[in-house]
Amino acid sequence: xxxxxxxxxxxxxxxxxxxxxxxxxxxxxxxxxxxxxxxxxxxxxxxxxxxxxxxxxxxxxxxxxxxxxxxxxxxxxxxxxxxxxxxxxxxxxxxxxxxxxxxxxxxxxxxxxxxxxxxxxxxxxxxxxxxxxxxxxxxxxxxxxxxxxxxxxxxxxxxxxxxxxxxxxxxxxxxxxxxxxxxxx
Amino acid sequence: xxxxxxxxxxxxxxxxxxxxxxxxxxxxxxxxxxxxxxxxxxxxxxxxxxxxxxxxxxxxxxxxxxxxxxxxxxxxxxxxxxxxxxxxxxxxxxxxxxxxxxxxxxxxxxxxxxxxxxxxxxxxxxxxxxxxxxxxxxxxxxxxxxxxxxxxxxxxxxxxxxxxxx
Numbered sequence: 001x002x003x004x005x006x007x008x009x010x011x012x013x014x015x016x017x018x019x020x021x022x023x024x025x026x027x028x029x030x031x032x033x034x035x036x037x038x039x040x041x042x043x044x045x046x047x048x049x050x051x052x053x054x055x056x057x058x059x060x061x062x063x064x065x066x067x068x069x070x071x072x073x074x075x076x077x078x079x080x081x082x083x084x085x086x087x088x089x090x091x092x093x094x095x096x097x098x099x100x101x102x103x104x105x106x107x108x109x110x111x112x113x114x115x116x117x118x119x120x121x122x123x124x125x126x127x128x129x130x131x132x133x134x135x136x137x138x139x140x141x142x143x144x145x146x147x148x149x150x151x152x153x154x155x156x157x158x159x160x161x162x163x164x165x166x167x168x169x170x171x172x173x174x175x176x177x178x179x180x181x182x183x184x185x
Numbered sequence: 186x187x188x189x190x191x192x193x194x195x196x197x198x199x200x201x202x203x204x205x206x207x208x209x210x211x212x213x214x215x216x217x218x219x220x221x222x223x224x225x226x227x228x229x230x231x232x233x234x235x236x237x238x239x240x241x242x243x244x245x246x247x248x249x250x251x252x253x254x255x256x257x258x259x260x261x262x263x264x265x266x267x268x269x270x271x272x273x274x275x276x277x278x279x280x281x282x283x284x285x286x287x288x289x290x291x292x293x294x295x296x297x298x299x300x301x302x303x304x305x306x307x308x309x310x311x312x313x314x315x316x317x318x319x320x321x322x323x324x325x326x327x328x329x330x331x332x333x334x335x336x337x338x339x340x341x342x343x344x345x346x347x348x349x350x351x
Binding site: 150 | 251283333334335336337338
């Protein structure tokens, strides 16, 4: 297969957004942004406030989905962080933990710091820590990861817009422009 | 975009069905790796432009993470670039890579050329992938546009196809 910029087609999301996904925004939103992210990846950390701004800008026109893609060979805390967010999700607080992890990337190795935050959220911290220690959510994280690989996720963060991998620069303007183009179909 | 088209014009990876050209390349200052070492197993050959690409979770880091998936097909993964062995060693250590990086250094790009994936304009290997079957025949090849990391979906489907045609 010889690919040129003229015939190049980015890969497509093989797993449609489903019930068990972590989603912000209405289910009937016409714009869908899916991120495959790693909590310890500095580029995901840099993209985090940009995604927030995209969400703010587009409001209810946008549905944002986050899926796990921890690259543990480069990021030793990434799996722990992903499972911690999943354990918080079971107690109904995925997005709070997701945000807190990205806002405190420099402290990822200080697990107690995140336990304190879980306490502040009034989560059952003992249960959360036990689930993480026993890797209860490893399977879920792994499924996200392999689903991503099969969809052509090639590093982190990888975004999909309108079901196609977004190969452009993950800046505020370019992301919004790509979402608006995809919406027009 | 225009520039990259011209750059890649002469790059034309060997097609499926072709016998994979043999090679012996250095992987460390005193170790060599040959394609024939892996006869009887699938080989994924990953040509890439240069060590030290500026992103942390790059193509090779992703492949390192996916070694266990490649191993399910008993496949071996080999990275190839024109960088020297010392660069490969340092890069491999820095990124925790768990597969050999081969140095297509002397004469520069010779093996990349035999696979049709040497980009003359910048003197580097193109970003190209080959899946070679246990008998040494290329079963899948892919050339990625400049600057686009191809991910692993194509490799995994090619390995799955190999297995189902066993």
